[in-house]
Amino acid sequence: MRALIIDDSKSIRTILTEILAGIGFAVEEAANGLEAMALIKKEKVDLALVDWNMPDMNGCEFIQEVRKDNAYKNMRMMMVTTETAINKVAEALEAGADEYIMKPFTREMIIEKLVLMGISISSAPK
Amino acid sequence: MSKADRTTSVSKQTSCQTLTPGKHYDKIMSVSESDFNYIRELVLERSAIVLEDGKQYLVESRIGQVVETEGFDTIGQLVEALRKNSHNGLQSKVIEALTTNETSFFRDIHPFEILKDPVLPEILKSRENTKKLNIWCAASSSGQEPYSIAMLIRDHFPALLGWKTHFIASDISEKMLERCRSGKFSQLEVNRGLPAAFLVKYFEKNGATWSIKNQLREMIHFQQINLSMELPYLPKMDIIFLRNVLIYFDIETKKRILNQLRSILQPDGYLFLGAAESTINLDSSFERMNYKHSGCYRLKR
Known part of the structure; x- marks a missing residue:
């Protein structure tokens, strides 16, 4: 499966890439929503982990754009953000996010959420 | 920011x-x-x-x-x-x-999926006349397990809310029971295994604390029970959750606990153990159901 990490922090992208690569994903990175849009037009992405606050196109706008296009209907998206207000969680779900994680996160939290999203990681290395 | x-x-x-x-x-x-x-x-x-x-x-x-x-x-x-x-x-x-053991909401997911289908639909059908349901979550620790069950019931089986239900959550630790009763969780705790839709629906945020809404807290009665001692009076249970607990006890205590559970489990009730736990060589009256990784047992008929 191919995953896309969208976050303007290089260090967060590196950490998330390490986690997902460790459980068997091929991982791409983008620093904002616009970069991510360009990338998903070129290659199929199964899972996107999306930061909220980014320049050019924020994570919520990215999710809304993706959900408008039927070509991406199978793409699973999880917001991974410092936004912790309950209305923000509701807003992300309304926009079309499948799941939501508030930073800081652990590897286990990411894996538990992927399981909730129905993504099989049973064969993934620990 | x-x-x-x-x-x-x-x-x-x-x-x-x-x-x-x-x-x-x-x-x-x-x-x-x-x-x-x-x-x-x-x-x-x-x-x-x-x-x-x-x-x-x-x-x-x-x-x-x-x-x-x-x-x-x-x-x-x-x-x-x-x-x-x-x-x-x-x-x-x-x-x-x-x-006190680490836990998370909907831990290991499979038992909750089995609870959703087929366990609770079967119980809804078989208890249709009496409209009585008894659930015991033993060793409930900081409360994630009983509240996960409560959310599942409220979301998928609202008809059960009108039934006469005893939903008991117990732990050996009074401190943990106080935490359970308060229904308060940290951000790190609600990040673990809890569907975001349930977070929005069943929690309120006060500062850095996430509180379970009263409608869920009121579904559960919290009670201190030491599993290694003789059990207090409990009604016959339709569903017992005792997951990842037996592993901490010696063989004789495991046998004693299973013996007590056998006496309070309804003949057609369900017992959930941890996926890696078993009744083999401990109590021959239980049989494991063929539900993937759920640790679901019933009494042999």
């Missing part, structure tokens, strides 16, 4: 406590062999939980926290106080520190 202002971090450790603000322990704790033996005898006597050789690290990390909060400098000093019985309530704090 600028990235520079953010405090985002990630840990490869499994414990939430490693990330909990204000819980930083500077003192390096080590436990001597005689102190370890004293503590494990105490834990065995009070809770029937076995601390095997090699569990020194567990004692050091868990008891190290009690050493800090109770104002000792070393585990040796704490054990000395235990021997002299000079600190009121210290025994209970040590027992609680060693018997």
Whole structure:
């Protein structure tokens, strides 16, 4: 499966890439929503982990754009953000996010959420 | 918010406590062999939980926290106080520190999927006339398991809300039961295994604390029960959750606990153990259901 990490922090992208690569994903990175849009037009992405606050196109706008296009209907998206207000969680779900994680996160939290999203990681290395 | 202002971090450790603000322990704790033996005898006597050789690290990390909060400098000093019985309530704090287990909402997911289908639909059908349902979540720790079941019922089986339901959550630790009753969780805890849609629907946020809404808290009766002792009166149960608990007990205590569960489980009721736990060689009256990784058992007919 191919995953896309969208976050303007290089260090967060590196950490998330390490986690997902460790459980068997091929991982791409983008620093904002616009970069991510360009990338998903070129290659199929199964899972996107999306930061909220980014320049050019924020994570919520990215999710809304993706959900408008039927070509991406199978793409699973999880917001991974410092936004912790309950209305923000509701807003992300309304926009079309499948799941939501508030930073800081652990590897286990990411894996538990992927399981909730129905993504099989049973064969993934620990 | 600028990235520079953010405090985002990630840990490869499994414990939430490693990330909990204000819980930083500077003192390096080590436990001597005689102190370890004293503590494990105490834990065995009070809770029937076995601390095997090699569990020194567990004692050091868990008891190290009690050493800090109770104002000792070393585990040796704490054990000395235990021997002299000079600190009121210290025994209970040590027992609680060693018997409290990490958990998460919808932990291991499979038992909850099985509960959703076929267990609860079957029960809805078979109890249609009496409209009575009894659930016991034993060793409920900080409450994630019973509240997960409560959310599942409320979301998928609203008809059950009109039934006469006894939903009991128990733990050996009164401190944990207080936490359960309060229904308060940290951000790190609600990040673990809880569907975001349930977070929005069933929680309220006050400052850094996430509180379960009253409609869920009121579904559950919290009660202190020591599984290694004779059980108090409980109604016949349709569903019992006792997951990842038996592993801590010696064989005789496991047999005794299963024997007690057998006597209060309805003949067509369901028992959920941890996926890696089994009744084999302990109690031949249970049979494992062929539900993937769910640890679901029924009484043989």
